[in-house]
Amino acid sequence: MINLVRSGETPYKDLNKHAEWLLRNRERLKEYRRNWEITNKDKRDASKRAYRKANHEKLRTRATERARERYTEDEEYRKVVLQRNQLRHRGYDSKMFEGQPCFYCGSDNRKATVDHLVPQSQGGSNDISNLVPSCRQCNASKGANSLEVWYQIKELVCEF
Numbered sequence: 092m093i094n095l096v097r098s099g100e101t102p103y104k105d106l107n108k109h110a111e112w113l114l115r116n117r118e119r120l121k122e123y124r125r126n127w128e129i130t131n132k133d134k135r136d137a138s139k140r141a142y143r144k145a146n147h148e149k150l151r152t153r154a155t156e157r158a159r160e161r162y163t164e165d166e167e168y169r170k171v172v173l174q175r176n177q178l179r180h181r182g183y184d185s186k187m188f189e190g191q192p193c194f195y196c197g198s199d200n201r202k203a204t205v206d207h208l209v210p211q212s213q214g215g216s217n218d219i220s221n222l223v224p225s226c227r228q229c230n231a232s233k234g235a236n237s238l239e240v241w242y243q244i245k246e247l248v249c250e251f
């Protein structure tokens with residue numbers, strides 16, 4: 092633990108001087124804060140929880156704003172949101188296959204996500220007949236590849 096005030100240093104009564112001192116010691120204060128958080132995890136968590144509770148509305152508005160911004164700027168993200176909304180509209184959600192074994196590798200100890208057999212980018216529909224449970228690893232590795240292409244890539248890269 093480091094001491095905030097070095098010996099010989101007295102806290103300033105003058106606010107301007109105190110502000111200067113804070114600026115001069117910014118790095119030290121940061122380190123002090125980090126150390127405090129490490130040794131006072133419980134207190135930190137409690138205060139974070141309290142902050143979140145007290146600022147619930149503000150935080151939610153900020154998150155919405157950020158998502159909206161990303162939606163207009165990030166085309167990939169826009170696609171994901173639209174796809175999610177479309178699925179939700181049909182009564183499906185991202186957890187609809189949870190607990191089911193992965194369609195591709197058969198693993199059932201990984202959370203199953205919803206995957207499009209024929210990728211949407213290749214005209215695959217959001218119909219249930221085109222949706223399969225897939226573990227995150229397979230889903231991420233398959234990406235926008237068709238099944239045939241993906242199997243070829245997978246064979247080249249690893250055995251499964």
Ligand SMILES: [Zn+2]
Nearest residue numbers: 193196226229
């Ligand atoms: Zn899998």
